[in-house]
Structure formats: structure tokens, C-alpha cells
Amino acid sequence: MSGPDFLALLPLVLVSAMPVVVMLAIAFFRDHVLAAALTLLGLLVCFASLPFAASYAPRHITPLLIIDNYALFYMGLIFAATFAVAVLSYSYLGMLRVRREEFYVLLLLAAAGSSVLVASAHFASFFLGLETLSVSLYALVSYPSSREKAIEAGVKYLVLAAVSSAFLLFGMALVYGQLGTMEFSGIAEGAAGLRAASPAFLGAIALIVVGFGFKLAVAPFHMWTPDVYEGAPAPVSAFVATVSKGAVFALFLRYFARVDIHQMGSLVLAATVISIASMFTGNLLALLQQNVKRILAYSSIAHLGYLVVAFLASGALRVTAVSYYLVSYFIAMLGAFGVVSVLSGREGDAVDLDAYRGLSSRRPFITGVFSAMLFSLAGIPLTAGFIGKFYVIAAGAGSALWLLISMLVVNSAIGVYYYIRVIITMYSARAEGETAETALSKGAVSLGGGLLLAALTLGLVWLGVYPSPLVSLIQKTIQGLR
Amino acid sequence: MILLWLIIVPFAGGVAAWILGLRGRGGGSAARWASIAALAVDLALLAAILAGRSAAAGRHGDFFLEARAGWVPQLGISIHLGMDGLSLLLVFLTVFMGIVSVVASWTEITERAGFFHFNLLWCLAGVIGVFLSMDLFLFYFFWEMMLVPMYFLIAIWGHERRTYAAIKFFIFTQLGGLLMLMAILGLYFIHGSQTGAYTFDYFDLIGTRMSSAAAFWLMLGFFVSFAVKLPAVPVHSWLPDAHTEAPTAGSVILAGLLLKTGAYGMLRFMVPLFPDASQRFAPVGMAVGIIGILYGAVLAFGQTDLKRLIADTSISHMGFILVGIFAWNGLALQGVTMQIISHAISTGMLFILVGALQERIHTRDMDLMGRLWEKVPVMGGVAMVFALASLGLPGLGNFVAEFLILLGAFRANPAASAAASLGLIVSTVYALWIMQRVFHGDERTRWTLPDMSVREKGVAAAMIVAIVWLGLYPQPVINEAAPALDGLRRISISGPQAVKIPAPDFRLTAAAKAVPLPAEEDPAFDKKARVVPDISSQKSGEGVNERP
Incomplete structure (x- = not known):
């Protein structure tokens, strides 16, 4: 490894160093403010190192890692999202009677794992990153250890993530057995040479798809999602919904970008089925819920289904659509869970939809933010979600995936129902005789949380009105993939 | 740039109204005045456009104003606004109806008045955007954007079943919109793969060659979306609910403007983009229109809820628009334009009257009304005028509209015209029935209620002047719309490359009514025409980086 290699690796080195730094700081001065401040500062430094690293990209560093614009773009997304989660966590943890400081170590570890994921070019680094991410998440999900639901969620996540890792490992082993390589580029070449796919190779692909399916929580591998989201602390739910899924999807796209998926009929069929099943499962089951989380x-299950539509498209529009959609999805999900997080009190998270009734008169700002986020998830104009959904449909139409985009259209209409149901609950007046006393936290929103939500809303509207700069940025990331 | 301001002013006015409305006491009336002010500014802008325009200053045909700025150059999306006579009339109608609905709901809205006017103005801004967009993405953007404020208007300030109605409205129109988006994208990729220029620009996309099957499916996507909004019969069921449950201003805007965006979409986009497919579809389209005319009237007969009855009559009136559009000749299109404007005024005023009644007696049930003329003679008189307008009495705007549509449709399809004219009979029945049950007949409940206030009389006077003027002297409207409608017909008859055919004189003068009309269906009519600017060579300035 040469000097420029290290410079290109700088963001990854920094984000891996951060957990150690915070851990040492805690060892000497156990202080919540210090740990949070160090975490936020560290993430800012990591973010600031990205343009610097970009000047040395693209670069293969050892067979394991590739630092290109694509990887750096997603690292930026991961750092920004982790920053938002850390801000939300600060006030959220303030309410809990637990040791708070280690939370940040775990959070940074998870961010480091995700960053490795998006930069990996080899099964080994892929698996390393994934496990770093998953193991930190086990602890994060069950962090408020006095809550039964959190423990339950943590155990569920542990079991299912372990099973899915086993599937992945088995699939990787089969691929290695067939092709004798674990590098993505080598696999792509080998797969192209295989012509008629052997049953073992097909099985390997199937196992890998199942593994990815669990991580992305697409139907029919979605069962764990609602329980884990419900049990985990709201900021961690936000992290699982965004960073963890986004990083895996980015890798998924990179892995299959080199392989012409349309030559593999069975894979296309599987992805089509998964996509349609996820859209319907997510949206139809969301209709029945009374719990905001x-x-x-x-909703996140359905959104991953939409993303798979873009994944199945071909051409350059595919990567743009996936990346744009992920950015808009990140903002909206972080904002939505952020609202839940700032409204949560000591007793538990603000999850009961009834508790949101009449929120608009007491908390106009929070209501506005939450409405904007939900409108974005529903894909309504002036929000990033609108452009994102437009991109996905455009990518699908460009590849003539009419069946999939018709399903997407039907599902958008179903989805609108439950998003606006939440919104209308917030705007409708409380029934006569009912007092304003609810489980929702009555304390003022913390300064950090308020600023964060305002920034997310601004970003959401900005991307919805003026998407062009982000599109240019994303287009710069495409070269590395082809 | 002035076109952009037309849209920005209501947006800004809405935000101002919201902020002003946050003040406790007096906030409501501040919000109302802010809304009036914003709309007055728009009116002034329109006046400035009228005064300062020179013929064909825009780059395309009959557009006298165009504005264009890059938006998402990577996809060939630009903020391209254009105004021709048709757009001008519709924007004027929008601003007028906006002012009317603010004044009409002056006392009705007491809660969260600031937010109410915010939604009202944003909805109007979206509608204006729809009428001015010359980029299909921008059109879709505004098309979807006006839904959310309207949804809030119904869901927050509506009547008993508001949540149900609001959600139904939203889902129907959302689904229709997404179908249109699919069709837009299909067109975009077909055009892009042929020319290499991926663009959403209306003028570039016109004349795109495609297989007739593709054209048919894309046309159908547009048609369904616009038919939901119009609404046409199988997809109309959101309308009675939404109109009935909406507050007065919401109903006025829904009936007066939102429905008209569907008609406008068909005029501006569906037929010109897919002329052949539309022509082949015309018998079906006309049949749907005729079914709408009759079915809407049948629905109206069955109602006891006064507001729902009026909502159902909208379905009937919109059926005429469908018939006129698919007849696609000069007379019918003039009729469609007239119908768009007259229906907005007549039905809008009927909704205002129902709203005023409901504010006084807190019911819309006609079984509880009767003999109200004795107590509110002014209101009764006004209702009489608009009930007569609704049934198509000569001398009022709706007559001119429906007469022209039937005349035009007769040239295209005599049978359809004959069937559609049955609508005039059934409308007479329901219109007189309203008068009978509400203002005459037996007194079923002893109401004491005040007659119209000065404010309400002012609104009514303005509306009466408008509808009578449209009925007696429609020529200015017809003159204004004629070049634009001719432009649309030229595009759809012969594609953009063809020679420009001078407008046949179908103006509704006394002489023209008497003599047979020139053979306007013949594209070869008058060969010495000047050439239309070659539209297809005017590519968007921005590079298109992304070529899927």
C-alpha cells in the first residue's frame, strides 16, 4: 500500500478510529456531553475528509476494498445519517436511566461497518463489514435494557441476522467453489463465462439473494422488521431503517452492477417477485397498524420494494434512480423517526396513533415536519420523495418494466392512504371532553433535535424543488460501476 | 417572467396569510385580506399582460408569452411556461373564482383561518401552474401539487364525512396522476430513443411518431387521468363525496377549477400529442360523455342532499365537455371553452348559495326545506338565475356553451349529438326541481333566517353579471380562445411540420350563424399558408447527459 492509498482510505481510517477514541475518552471521563460531542465532531471530520479522498479515487486498495466516487458518496450519506441519529440519541438517551456513553461507541462502530460495506469489492470485506454492522446493532437495538420490548427486539434481530449471515456465507462458499475467486470483478467475469448456469451456481445466487433479502427486509424475509422497529429505541430504528438498509442496498447494486442481471432469467424473476411482494406486503399491512413505528x-418494506424496481432497470438511470431514491428515503425516514424520537417520553416511545390526535394545535412545528416527511414518503410534489419516485418510475419505464411500474403505481395509491391517515389524525381536533393530556412528551423539543428536524425538512424541500445538483453528484459516482 | 410571477404571487400570499393568521384576534381577517391582495396582484398582472401583449411574441404559434428556465437539465426538464388565449382565459377564471371563494367563505371559516387561506392560495397557484405549464414534467408537478391543499381543505374544514371524502378524493386523483406519469414517461422514452434528445418539452414532444398501439396506450393513460379529474362516469365516484363534504370555498374551487384542469389536459395534451389515437378513440370518448350526461342527471334526481345534487349535475355538465372535445372541431372546442367558464360560474354560485343556506339553517337536506322564497326572496331570485343557467336557458352562458358543443358534435357525429341533447331535457327537470323543493312547495320546517348580506349580494351580483354577459355577448371569449384552439387543431390534424392553415371563420356572428360554415375539416384548405416554425428542430438548450 502506498501513500495515496492511505489518503484515499482516510475516511474509512477515521471512522474506524472514532469508536476507539470515544471509548478511550469514556474510560477517562465518563460524561454524556463529551461522548456525544466527540462523536458529532468525529463524524464531521470524517465527512470533511471525503472530498480529499475523492481526489485520489478511484483506487483499488488490496483486493478487498475499492474507493471510488460511488463508495465515497454512500459514505457521505452514512456519516450524515449517523450524525442525525447521534443528535436524536442525545436527547433520547437523556431520558433513559442507563449508562449512556457506550451507545455512541456502538453507533460509530455500526457506521464504520456500513462504510466498509459500501467500499468492499470482495466477499471477505463484505462479510466483515456486515458483521461489524450487525453486531453493533444487536446491542443498539436492545440498549434500553430495562425495557422488555427492546430485549425481545434485540434477540429477534440477533437470531434472524445470524441465520441470514449463515445463508450468505453458504452462498459465498458455493460461489468460491464454482469460480475459485471471491472478488466481485472475478465473479462477474466467471459468471459471464459460465453460460448455462449450473445448479450449484444458481443455488449460490439464491442463497445470496436470501441473505440480502433478510438484511434489506424485503418480503418474504421481512417478518423481523416491525417487531425490531417497534422495540428498538426510536433513533436506533431510524438507523436500522436508513443506514443499515442503505449500505446493504448500495453493496447489492455494486455486486450486481458488473453482472448483466438480465441474462439471468431466474434472478430477474426472483427480484420481480420480491419487489411486488414487498410492495403489497408493506403497504397492505401498514393499513392495519395503529402503531406509528x-x-x-x-412503509420501509414497501419502499425497498420500490427500490428493487429501480434495481431491475438497466442503463445509467438505474444507479441514479436508486441513489436519489435512497437519499430521499434517508431524509424522510430520519425525519419521521426523529419526530417519534423527540415526542417520546421516559415511559416509552410515542407510538400510539391516537396520541397524535390534535397534535397540530399543540405542536405546529413538529406536525409540519412530520407531515412533510410523510408526504415525501408518499411521493407528493415539493418533497424529495416526489422526485425519487419519479426517478424510479422513469427508470422502470426506460427499461419497459411495465408490470412492475403498474404495481408501483397501484401501491403508491394504497400507500397514500396510511400516510395521510397519520397526517389527518394530527390535524383533526380532539374529541369533546378529551383533554390534551397524552403519553406524548410535553417538554420542549431540544435545541439539537429541533434544528435537526428543521434541517431535514429544508433538505427535503430543497431536493424536491431543485434536484439538479444532487443528480449531477450522483452521476459522477456512476463511472466506477461500469 | 411575468408568467412565473403569476404562480409565485399566490404561493407567497398563501405563506403570508398563514403567518398573519397565527395572530389570535384579527388574524382571520388579516389572512382573508392578504389572500384578496395576492389575488388582486395576480389580476393586475393579467391586466398588464392583456395591455402589453403583442401578437405572437412567443416562439410557438399563438403563444404570446413564454418563459423558460432550466430545472433538471440531466433529464431534459425545464420550467417552461407559456400563455396563449386559452391559458389566459383559464388563468383569469382561476383568479376570479379565487376571489369569489375567499369572499364567499368570509364568515364560514373561523377556525385556523390562516392555514385555510394558505391551502386555498396554494391550490390556486397549482391550478394556475397547470394552465401555464408547457413542460410535461412541470405539468405533472403542478397537477399533483394542487391535490394536497385541496385535501386539507376538505379534511379539516369539511362537513360530517370529511375524512372519508378527502381520502377518496386523494386516492382517486393520485392514482389517475400516476397513470398519466407512466404515459408521460412512455412518450418521453419513445421520443428520446428516436431523436436522441430526451426532453419533456411540450413543443418537442408534439408530433412524435410512434406505433399506433403505443399511441393508443399512452393516450389511454392521459385519458384516464383526465377523466378521473373531469370526471367521466366510471371514475366519477369521488366527486359527489368530495364536493358535498368540502367547505364552500373548496366546492367552488373543485367544481370551478379542478374539474376544468381535466378538460384542459385533454385539450392541450391528450389530443394534440396523440391525434390519431384520439380520433380512433373518439366514439368511445363521446359515448362516455353521453353516459356521463345522462347518468349524472339520474344521480341528481335521487338526491335529497342539496349539495350532493348540485355535485351530481357537474358530472352531467362535464359530459358535454367530453363530447365536445372528442368532436374536435372549431365549434365544439369553442363550446368546450364556454362550458368550462360558464359551468365554473353557474355551479360555483350554486355551491355558494348552498353554503349560505347551510350557514343559516345548518342542514342541506331538501326534505327539511321548502317555501324559503318567502323568507329569503333575494337568495331565491339568485338561485333562480343560476338554476336557469344550469338548465341552459338562452341568454345565459351555459346555453351558448352547450349549443355550440351540440352543433359541433353534430358535424362530427349526429347520433352522438342527438343523444347528448337529451341532457338539456333532464337538466331542466333537476334544475326546476331544486327551485320547487327548496324555495316553493310546502313548508316542512319553520325556519327563521336572514336574507343575503351585502357581501353575499356583491358576490351574487358579480356572478350574475358574468353569466349574463357570457350568455348575451360571448364574442370576446370566443375571439380570445379562437387562435389558441385553432393552433391545437392544426397541430393535431397535420403534425408540426405541416403548413399553417388560416383559421376558418367560425366566429359566432349573426351572419356566420346563418350561412353554412366553411369546410374546416379539410387540411388542404387554402394552400398559400405560411409555414409554421419548425418546432422539432428547436431542441432544448441543455445537454442531456443521461441517455438510458
Whole structure:
């Protein structure tokens, strides 16, 4: 490894160093403010190192890692999202009677794992990143250890993530057995040479798809999602919904970008089925929920289904659509869980939809933010979600995936129902005789949380009105993939 | 640039109204005045456009104003606004109806008045955007954008079943909109793969060659979306609910403007983009229109809820528009334009009257009304005028509209015209029935209620002047729309490359009514025409980086 290699690796080195730094700081000065401040500062430094690293990209560093614009773009997304989660966590943890500081170590570890994921070019680094991410998440999900639901969620996540890792490992082993390589580029070449796919190779692909399916929580591998989202602390739910899924999807796209998926009929068929099943499962089950976190969980299942539509498209529009959609989805999900998080009190998270009734008169700002986020998830103009959905449909139409985009259209209409149901609950007046006393936290929104939500809303509207700069940025990331 | 301001002013006015409305006491009336002010500014802008325009200053045909700015150059999306006579009339109608609905709901809205006017103005801004967009993406953007404020208007300030109605409205129109988006994208990729220039620009996309099957499916996507909004019969069921449950201003805007965006979409986009497919579809389209005319009237007969009855009559009136559009000749299109404007005024005023009644007696049930003329003679008189307008009495705007549509449709399809004219009979029945049950007949409940206030009389006077003027002297409207409608017909008859055919004189003068009309269906009519600017060579300035 040469000097420029290290410079290109700088963001990855920094984000891996951060957990150690915070851990040492805690060892000497156990202080919540210090740990949070160090985390936020560290993430800012990592973010600031990205343009610097970009000047040395693209670069293969050892067979394991590739630092290109694509990887750096997603790292930026991961750092920004982790920053938002850390801000939300600060006030959220303030309410809990637990040791708070280690939370940040775990959060940074998870961010480091995700960053490795998006930069990996080899099964080994892929698996390393994934496990770093998953193991930190086990602890994060069950962090408020006095809550039964959190423990339950943590155990569920542990079991299912372990099973899915086993599937992935088995699939990787089969691929290695067939092709004798674990590098993505080598696999792509080997797969192209295979012509008629052997049953073992097909099985390997199937196992890998199942593994990805669990991580992305697409139907029929979605069962864990609502329980985990419900049980986990709201900021962690936000992290699972965004960073963890986004990083895996980015890798998924990179892995299959080199392989012409349309030559593999069975893979296309599987992805089509998964996509349609996810859209319907997510949206139909969300209709039945009374729990805001579960609504968001099912909504995220549906959104991953939409993303698979873009994944199945061909051409350059595919990557743009996926990346744009992920950015808009990140903002909206972070904002939505952020609202849940700032409204949550000591007793538990603000999950009961009834508790949101009449929120608009007491908390106009929070209501506005939450409405904007939900409108974005529903794909209404002036929000990033509108452009994102437009991109996905455009990518699908460009590849003549009419069946999939018709399903997407039907599902958007179903989805609108439960998003606006939440919104209308917030705007409708409380029934006569009912007092304003609810489980929702009555304390003022913390400064950090308020600023964060305002920034997310601004970003959401900005991207919805003026998407062109982000599109240019994303287009710069495409070269590395082809 | 002035076109952009037309849209920005209501947006800004809405935000101002919201902020002003946040003040406790007096906030409501501040919000109302802010809304009036914003709309007055728009009116002034329109006046400035009228005064300052020179013939064909825009780059395309009959457009006298165009504005264009890059938006998402990577996809060939630009903020391209254009105004021709048709757009001008419709924007004027929008601003007028906006002012009317603000004044009409002056006392009705007491809660969260600031937010109410915010939604009202944003909805109007979206409608204006729809009428001015010359980029299909921008059109879709505004098309979807006007839904959310309307949804809030119904869901927050509506009547008993508002949540149900609002959600139904939203889902229907959302689904229709997404179908249109699919069709737009299909067109975009077909055009892009042929020319290499991926663009959403209306003028570039016109004349795109495609297989007739593709054209048919894309046309159908547009048709369904516009038919939901119009509404045409199988997809109309959101309308009675939404109109009935909406507050007065919401109903006025729904009936007066939102429905008209569907008609406008067909005029501006569906037929010109897919002329052949539309022509082949015309018998079906006309049949749907005729079914709408009759079915809407049948629905109206069955109602006891006064507001729902009026909502159902909208379905009937919109059927005429469908018939006129698919007849696609000069007379019918003039009729469609007239119908768009007259229906907005007549039905809008009927909704205002129902709203005023409901504010006084807190019911819309006609079984509880009767003999109200004795107590509110002024209101009764006004209702009489608009009920007569609704049934198509000569001398009022709706007559001119429906007469022209039937005349035009007769040239295209005599049978359809004959069937559609049955609508005039059934409308007479329901219109007189309203008068009978509400203002005459037996007194079923002893109401004491005040007659119209000065404010309400002012609104009514303005509306009466408008509808009578449209009925007696429609020539200015017809003159204004004629070049634009001719432009649309030229595009759809012969594609953009063809020679420009001078407008046949179908103006509704006394002489023209008497003599047979020139053979306007013949594209070869008058060969010495000047050439239309070659539209297809005017590519968007921005590079298109992304070529899927």
C-alpha cells in the first residue's frame, strides 16, 4: 500500500478510529456531553475528509476494498445519517436511566461497518463489514435494557441476522467453489463465462439473494422488521431503517452492477417477485397498524420494494434512480423517526396513533415536519420523495418494466392512504371532553433535535424543488460501476 | 417572467396569510385580506399582460408569452411556461373564482383561518401552474401539487364525512396522476430513443411518431387521468363525496377549477400529442360523455342532499365537455371553452348559495326545506338565475356553451349529438326541481333566517353579471380562445411540420350563424399558408447527459 492509498482510505481510517477514541475518552471521563460531542465532531471530520479522498479515487486498495466516487458518496450519506441519529440519541438517551456513553461507541462502530460495506469489492470485506454492522446493532437495538420490548427486539434481530449471515456465507462458499475467486470483478467475469448456469451456481445466487433479502427486509424475509422497529429505541430504528438498509442496498447494486442481471432469467424473476411482494406486503399491512413505528416499518418494506424496481432497470438511470431514491428515503425516514424520537417520553416511545390526535394545535412545528416527511414518503410534489419516485418510475419505464411500474403505481395509491391517515389524525381536533393530556412528551423539543428536524425538512424541500445538483453528484459516482 | 410571477404571487400570499393568521384576534381577517391582495396582484398582472401583449411574441404559434428556465437539465426538464388565449382565459377564471371563494367563505371559516387561506392560495397557484405549464414534467408537478391543499381543505374544514371524502378524493386523483406519469414517461422514452434528445418539452414532444398501439396506450393513460379529474362516469365516484363534504370555498374551487384542469389536459395534451389515437378513440370518448350526461342527471334526481345534487349535475355538465372535445372541431372546442367558464360560474354560485343556506339553517337536506322564497326572496331570485343557467336557458352562458358543443358534435357525429341533447331535457327537470323543493312547495320546517348580506349580494351580483354577459355577448371569449384552439387543431390534424392553415371563420356572428360554415375539416384548405416554425428542430438548450 502506498501513500495515496492511505489518503484515499482516510475516511474509512477515521471512522474506524472514532469508536476507539470515544471509548478511550469514556474510560477517562465518563460524561454524556463529551461522548456525544466527540462523536458529532468525529463524524464531521470524517465527512470533511471525503472530498480529499475523492481526489485520489478511484483506487483499488488490496483486493478487498475499492474507493471510488460511488463508495465515497454512500459514505457521505452514512456519516450524515449517523450524525442525525447521534443528535436524536442525545436527547433520547437523556431520558433513559442507563449508562449512556457506550451507545455512541456502538453507533460509530455500526457506521464504520456500513462504510466498509459500501467500499468492499470482495466477499471477505463484505462479510466483515456486515458483521461489524450487525453486531453493533444487536446491542443498539436492545440498549434500553430495562425495557422488555427492546430485549425481545434485540434477540429477534440477533437470531434472524445470524441465520441470514449463515445463508450468505453458504452462498459465498458455493460461489468460491464454482469460480475459485471471491472478488466481485472475478465473479462477474466467471459468471459471464459460465453460460448455462449450473445448479450449484444458481443455488449460490439464491442463497445470496436470501441473505440480502433478510438484511434489506424485503418480503418474504421481512417478518423481523416491525417487531425490531417497534422495540428498538426510536433513533436506533431510524438507523436500522436508513443506514443499515442503505449500505446493504448500495453493496447489492455494486455486486450486481458488473453482472448483466438480465441474462439471468431466474434472478430477474426472483427480484420481480420480491419487489411486488414487498410492495403489497408493506403497504397492505401498514393499513392495519395503529402503531406509528410499525406503520413506518411496513412503509420501509414497501419502499425497498420500490427500490428493487429501480434495481431491475438497466442503463445509467438505474444507479441514479436508486441513489436519489435512497437519499430521499434517508431524509424522510430520519425525519419521521426523529419526530417519534423527540415526542417520546421516559415511559416509552410515542407510538400510539391516537396520541397524535390534535397534535397540530399543540405542536405546529413538529406536525409540519412530520407531515412533510410523510408526504415525501408518499411521493407528493415539493418533497424529495416526489422526485425519487419519479426517478424510479422513469427508470422502470426506460427499461419497459411495465408490470412492475403498474404495481408501483397501484401501491403508491394504497400507500397514500396510511400516510395521510397519520397526517389527518394530527390535524383533526380532539374529541369533546378529551383533554390534551397524552403519553406524548410535553417538554420542549431540544435545541439539537429541533434544528435537526428543521434541517431535514429544508433538505427535503430543497431536493424536491431543485434536484439538479444532487443528480449531477450522483452521476459522477456512476463511472466506477461500469 | 411575468408568467412565473403569476404562480409565485399566490404561493407567497398563501405563506403570508398563514403567518398573519397565527395572530389570535384579527388574524382571520388579516389572512382573508392578504389572500384578496395576492389575488388582486395576480389580476393586475393579467391586466398588464392583456395591455402589453403583442401578437405572437412567443416562439410557438399563438403563444404570446413564454418563459423558460432550466430545472433538471440531466433529464431534459425545464420550467417552461407559456400563455396563449386559452391559458389566459383559464388563468383569469382561476383568479376570479379565487376571489369569489375567499369572499364567499368570509364568515364560514373561523377556525385556523390562516392555514385555510394558505391551502386555498396554494391550490390556486397549482391550478394556475397547470394552465401555464408547457413542460410535461412541470405539468405533472403542478397537477399533483394542487391535490394536497385541496385535501386539507376538505379534511379539516369539511362537513360530517370529511375524512372519508378527502381520502377518496386523494386516492382517486393520485392514482389517475400516476397513470398519466407512466404515459408521460412512455412518450418521453419513445421520443428520446428516436431523436436522441430526451426532453419533456411540450413543443418537442408534439408530433412524435410512434406505433399506433403505443399511441393508443399512452393516450389511454392521459385519458384516464383526465377523466378521473373531469370526471367521466366510471371514475366519477369521488366527486359527489368530495364536493358535498368540502367547505364552500373548496366546492367552488373543485367544481370551478379542478374539474376544468381535466378538460384542459385533454385539450392541450391528450389530443394534440396523440391525434390519431384520439380520433380512433373518439366514439368511445363521446359515448362516455353521453353516459356521463345522462347518468349524472339520474344521480341528481335521487338526491335529497342539496349539495350532493348540485355535485351530481357537474358530472352531467362535464359530459358535454367530453363530447365536445372528442368532436374536435372549431365549434365544439369553442363550446368546450364556454362550458368550462360558464359551468365554473353557474355551479360555483350554486355551491355558494348552498353554503349560505347551510350557514343559516345548518342542514342541506331538501326534505327539511321548502317555501324559503318567502323568507329569503333575494337568495331565491339568485338561485333562480343560476338554476336557469344550469338548465341552459338562452341568454345565459351555459346555453351558448352547450349549443355550440351540440352543433359541433353534430358535424362530427349526429347520433352522438342527438343523444347528448337529451341532457338539456333532464337538466331542466333537476334544475326546476331544486327551485320547487327548496324555495316553493310546502313548508316542512319553520325556519327563521336572514336574507343575503351585502357581501353575499356583491358576490351574487358579480356572478350574475358574468353569466349574463357570457350568455348575451360571448364574442370576446370566443375571439380570445379562437387562435389558441385553432393552433391545437392544426397541430393535431397535420403534425408540426405541416403548413399553417388560416383559421376558418367560425366566429359566432349573426351572419356566420346563418350561412353554412366553411369546410374546416379539410387540411388542404387554402394552400398559400405560411409555414409554421419548425418546432422539432428547436431542441432544448441543455445537454442531456443521461441517455438510458
